[in-house]
Amino acid sequence: MVSGNLRILFLVMAMLAFATPQGFAADAEVTDIRVGKQGLSTRIVIDLDRPIAAKVFTLAGPARLVIDLPEVGWRLPPRPLPANVGVLARLRYGLFQPGNSRIVVDLNQPSRVHDAIALPGAGGRPDRLVIDMARATGKAFLESVAGPPLVVRGSETRIVSAEPAPQKPAVRTAPPKSTIAVPKKPTLPKTAAPKIAVPQIAQTSIQKGFAGQSKLASLRVPKKPPLLGTVKKRIIVIDPGHGGVDPGAIGVSGIYEKHLTLAAAKALKGYLEETGRFKVYLTRDRDIFIRLRGRIEKARERKADLFISLHADTIRNQKVRGLSLYTLSERASDKEAGALAERENKADLIAGIDLTNESVEVTNILIDLAQRETMNQSAKLAALLVDELKSRVKILRNPHRFAGFAVLKAPDIPSVLIELGFISNKDDERALRSKSHRRKLAQSIAGAVDRYFEKIESASRP
Numbered sequence: 001m002v003s004g005n006l007r008i009l010f011l012v013m014a015m016l017a018f019a020t021p022q023g024f025a026a027d028a029e030v031t032d033i034r035v036g037k038q039g040l041s042t043r044i045v046i047d048l049d050r051p052i053a054a055k056v057f058t059l060a061g062p063a064r065l066v067i068d069l070p071e072v073g074w075r076l077p078p079r080p081l082p083a084n085v086g087v088l089a090r091l092r093y094g095l096f097q098p099g100n101s102r103i104v105v106d107l108n109q110p111s112r113v114h115d116a117i118a119l120p121g122a123g124g125r126p127d128r129l130v131i132d133m134a135r136a137t138g139k140a141f142l143e144s145v146a147g148p149p150l151v152v153r154g155s156e157t158r159i160v161s162a163e164p165a166p167q168k169p170a171v172r173t174a175p176p177k178s179t180i181a182v183p184k185k186p187t188l189p190k191t192a193a194p195k196i197a198v199p200q201i202a203q204t205s206i207q208k209g210f211a212g213q214s215k216l217a218s219l220r221v222p223k224k225p226p227l228l229g230t231v232k233k234r235i236i237v238i239d240p241g242h243g244g245v246d247p248g249a250i251g252v253s254g255i256y257e258k259h260l261t262l263a264a265a266k267a268l269k270g271y272l273e274e275t276g277r278f279k280v281y282l283t284r285d286r287d288i289f290i291r292l293r294g295r296i297e298k299a300r301e302r303k304a305d306l307f308i309s310l311h312a313d314t315i316r317n318q319k320v321r322g323l324s325l326y327t328l329s330e331r332a333s334d335k336e337a338g339a340l341a342e343r344e345n346k347a348d349l350i351a352g353i354d355l356t357n358e359s360v361e362v363t364n365i366l367i368d369l370a371q372r373e374t375m376n377q378s379a380k381l382a383a384l385l386v387d388e389l390k391s392r393v394k395i396l397r398n399p400h401r402f403a404g405f406a407v408l409k410a411p412d413i414p415s416v417l418i419e420l421g422f423i424s425n426k427d428d429e430r431a432l433r434s435k436s437h438r439r440k441l442a443q444s445i446a447g448a449v450d451r452y453f454e455k456i457e458s459a460s461r462p
Helices: 004-015 138-146 200-212 257-274 292-301 335-344 360-369 372-389 426-432 435-460
Strands: 029-038 041-048 054-059 064-070 088-097 100-107 111-119 127-135 150-152 234-240 278-282 306-313 323-328 395-403 415-422
Touching: 029 088, 041 064, 041 111, 054 111, 054 138, 064 127, 111 138, 111 150, 234 257, 234 292, 257 278, 257 306, 257 415, 257 435, 292 306, 306 435, 323 372, 372 395, 372 415, 372 435, 415 426, 426 435
Parallel strands: 234 278, 234 306, 306 415, 323 395
Antiparallel strands: 029 041, 041 127, 054 064, 054 150, 064 100, 088 100, 111 127, 323 415
């Protein structure tokens, strides 16, 4: 049961969801993101193929700037994103929720927006959103966090800083709103997912993997009758880790974890459904951000019998490779497991969500509700997975580990998190980009799931 405080938080977030201002296109493309220093200011310039409005606000714990846009396409140049420029430490972007794309800027010191404007394209230049950030005192930063979001929209843009700007802003004249010509919609189809600067070989491999999922006959799934003792299909929820503004780990070739986990999840879903014994849902079926607790809620809404979260890991030692899997424990089995869980559980912060007002009770409610029987069932599934996978793919020594992953904390659903390999290792990454390897993983995982439910059914027979 979700607490009243958490319901209020979800309601407030829904009310703050971005609404496209009338008169502005909602199918624009971001063509570049540039960052540079202008005196004491750090200037963020977002190039667009047409005018749109933006909503800008800051968050604390850690310090972040959030730029909300209508749902846009991403057509950025194939170069690394800006990092360590002025007050900007790094940034990320992606689809936050339907109708709302988001750019999150991690700040290396308390800062606030002192100027922001939307400029129309002229003289061959693209339309631009220009945001100037400057270092601020801790008090001024917290005041900006507590203040309302800034709407950046052509000549309606206002300077939000009550303090003198660190330098005199350049004189810029934006034409009246009515004079901004909005181009007609392009005839090309809208891109289904944000584009990223990923090596062509990686993109092509994953795209082919998606296309191949419809040809399930080639998987040669054994046709078995429904599990004995029941005509009801077991419900399984598969969770492709990360997504949207949260890209996850980055592989040695530049591919994002979020794309690999979605490809693997679709393969597993198809394989399980082809048996005719399971009803399978994905927590996401495209490149979109979903909160960690939102993933659990999706599983509970579906009344899932099993929850499987798919991820891929990175490590500094690029020689390390192999699959591992985790079940819930409030105490990590080793330092590496604890560090991994800590990184994964910060995904909500990465996406630019304000969690500072959540009470201790809300933060710990799922841990407090976790039932020992559910954890025991999760461990039994993990043992079957290891048994199925060890002869088919490379796995780590002592592959079953324990950690406090947020997505494993559903109190009444047996859950397991599978790290499919290390994409910091060239061999593991190459394998995960391969459709045949993902098919092998899906076959092994499905076999373990089948055995798991058969054991449950046999135990319940008279």
